Amino acid sequence: MTDPKPPLNIHAGDRALDRIRERGLRPEDVGIIPGAAGGPKALGLQGLDRVLFGDWLERAPRERALIGSSIGSWRFACACTPEPVAALERLGELYTAQRFPKDVTPQQVSRQCEEMLEALIGGQESGIFEQQRYRLNVMVARSRGLVASDHKALLMAGLAPVVLANAIHRPWIQLGFERIVMHDERAAPPLEIFDDFPGRHEVLNADNLQASLLASGSIPMVMRAVERIPGVAGRCFRDGGLTDYHLDMPYAGDDLVLYPHFTPRVVPGWFDKTLPWRHGDPERLRNMVMITPTPSYLETLPDGRLPDRRDFPAYQGNDATREAHWRRAMAESERLGDYFLELVDNDRVAQVARPLSELG
Numbered sequence: 190m191t192d193p194k195p196p197l198n199i200h201a202g203d204r205a206l207d208r209i210r211e212r213g214l215r216p217e218d219v220g221i222i223p224g225a226a227g228g229p230k231a232l233g234l235q236g237l238d239r240v241l242f243g244d245w246l247e248r249a250p251r252e253r254a255l256i257g258s259s260i261g262s263w264r265f266a267c268a269c270t271p272e273p274v275a276a277l278e279r280l281g282e283l284y285t286a287q288r289f290p291k292d293v294t295p296q297q298v299s300r301q302c303e304e305m306l307e308a309l310i311g312g313q314e315s316g317i318f319e320q321q322r323y324r325l326n327v328m329v330a331r332s333r334g335l336v337a338s339d340h341k342a343l344l345m346a347g348l349a350p351v352v353l354a355n356a357i358h359r360p361w362i363q364l365g366f367e368r369i370v371m372h373d374e375r376a377a378p379p380l381e382i383f384d385d386f387p388g389r390h391e392v393l394n395a396d397n398l399q400a401s402l403l404a405s406g407s408i409p410m411v412m413r414a415v416e417r418i419p420g421v422a423g424r425c426f427r428d429g430g431l432t433d434y435h436l437d438m439p440y441a442g443d444d445l446v447l448y449p450h451f452t453p454r455v456v457p458g459w460f461d462k463t464l465p466w467r468h469g470d471p472e473r474l475r476n477m478v479m480i481t482p483t484p485s486y487l488e489t490l491p492d493g494r495l496p497d498r499r500d501f502p503a504y505q506g507n508d509a510t511r512e513a514h515w516r517r518a519m520a521e522s523e524r525l526g527d528y529f530l531e532l533v534d535n536d537r538v539a540q541v542a543r544p545l546s547e548l549g
Contacts (some may be wrong), residue, residue, distance in 0.1 A: 192541075196486035196524045198453060199532075199542045202475040205445055206544055214478065215537040217249035220444025221379055224261025225458070226406075226430025230451040231260040232281045232515055233495035236522030237480065239263060243274035250322060254379045256370075256436060258328040258429035259406040262510055266310055266402060269317040269325050276309070285309055285515045288508045289501055295339065298316035299403070299412045306399050306453075324373040327393055327401045328429030328436075329365040332414060337425040339413045348409065353480050355460045359467070360386040362458060368432040369402045371419070381439035385457075388432075391421045405429040431459045437469040447478040451495055453481045453548050474545055482525060490518050 209217065222241075224231075231238075246253070253345055255265035257414055267276035282303045289298060310317070317325060335347025351365030368388035372378045378390060397419040404415035404426035416424040435459040440446050455469030487494055491514035504511035527531055532538050 190372065194485040195483055195541070197529050197532075198481050198483050199538060200453065200481075200545045200548060202471065202477045202545045203442075204443075204475040204540060205478050208445065209478070209542055210539045213536045214445075214542075215249070216246050217251065219246065219253065219447045219478075220251070220442060221254045221256065221267070221440055221446040223253065223436035223438070223446065223448050224257035224264050225435045225450055226428065226433075227259060228257030228260055228453050228498040229284055229310075229496035229515065231264055231520045232284060233482070233490070233522055234449055234451065235277055235281050235519045236523065236524065236526040237529060238268070238277050238526075239274045239523075240526030241449065242268040242277070245530065246322075248528065252324060252376070253322065254324050254326060254376065256326040256328070256378065256380075256438070257405070258436060259408075260431050262325075262327040262402055262405045262429065263306075263309070265325055266317060266398070268315050269320055271312065271316065271320070272362075280309055280514070281515075281519050284289045285512050285519075287501075289379070291505055295411060295413045296481070299407065302406065302412065303403060306402055310402075314398045315400065315491045318373060318375070318393075318395055324376040325393060326373070326378050327371040327405050328401075328433045329369045329371055329401060329404045329418070330429055330431040331423045332370055332425040332427055333367060334518075335366055336365040336409070336427075337414070340408065344409060347421045352460050353538055355458065356464060359451050359457060359461070362386070362432060362460065366427070366431050367423070369426070369429075371418075371421070373404075379441045379444075381441045384439060389437050394420070396420065400426075401541050407413070428459070433457070433461045434461065437473060438483070439473050440476060442476075444476065446474070448477055448479040448482075450481050451478070455479075455548075471546060477545060478542070479545060480529065490514075490521060 270276045280369040335343050338344050354361035354364050363386050369394040370378050370390050376390045400418045407427045414427050435455045437455050461467035496515045496518050500511050
């Protein structure tokens with residue numbers, strides 16, 4: 190049976206596809222879950238997240254690594270709380286309710302995000318590192334050179350050559366940013382040695398969780414950098430998506446990498462978004478199972494797409510409409526979770542899964 194207009198597509202790397210065809214998609218096989226940067230697009234996956242963290246993965250409890258950049262790390266911090274579904278819903282509501290005046294400054298945006306994080310996980314930091322289900326990993330980028338300034342002119346002057354260098358050769362993004370993996374001290378990140386450019390591993394704990402999460406979402410010129418992260422050498426930390434936007438990473442081991450994602454493309458870094466030749470490495474993604482909304486599903490949403498950070502200026506002075514659109518997108522996303530459960534519960538994933546290589 191085929192679905193005329195399914196809400197989800199599933200694509201898998203070659204090893205993952207072989208396993209799915211042999212034994213179906215089973216929660217006990219999933220050991221790693223990536224979460225991409227993408228701002229409010231994450232709200233459009235809420236229904237899928239609720240099903241994954243509130244139902245399906247709980248059917249086979251085991252230790253799993255959650256690796257998130259920016260909003261992906263915020264989602265995963267929610268998943269590590271005692272009531273992940275309620276926390277994910279709270280994230281959606283807190284994010285939707287954010288309002289920014291036309292002349293808002295990066296300092297003001299950062300302050301609002303600090304308050305949102307406190308409302309989201311304040312008081313639960315220790316519990317996130319005491320629960321047994323998940324090991325949280327947060328991607329952060331440390332700024333170098335002029336990029337370590339929040340003065341607009343200096344920052345722009347520093348970013349320009351980094352963007353150009355990255356377009357020529359992705360590893361040259363190191364001119365402006367150092368990749369850092371903040372990880373639960375109970376387990377090293379399930380990653381092989383980085384073969385594109387180096388990454389530093391640092392311990393994530395209750396004392397530096399909020400600073401790390403804030404840094405992981407601190408977009409240059411939109412927010413100020415996080416000057417210090419307790420226990421981490423260096424200064425001026427920014428959005429993890431700058432170096433690792435869609436988590437094109439050397440995942441270790443044989444576990445499946447289950448990836449609920451916004452788009453059917455793996456973009457390595459933030460500055461690669463406009464470079465159509467930059468794709469995820471098929472060898473790195475051999476164990477990946479990527480779940481994405483279909484174009485036909487997106488057409489049913491307000492503006493024909495997932496919520497987007499650009500909606501803030503687009504609906505300037507009309508936040509009530511933006512908020513209504515975002516809440517509708519979150520409500521509609523229940524269809525994503527329901528369809529996923531229908532596929533796994535009826536052993537239909539192998540029927541609909543397609544090779545990741547088809548995405549180009």
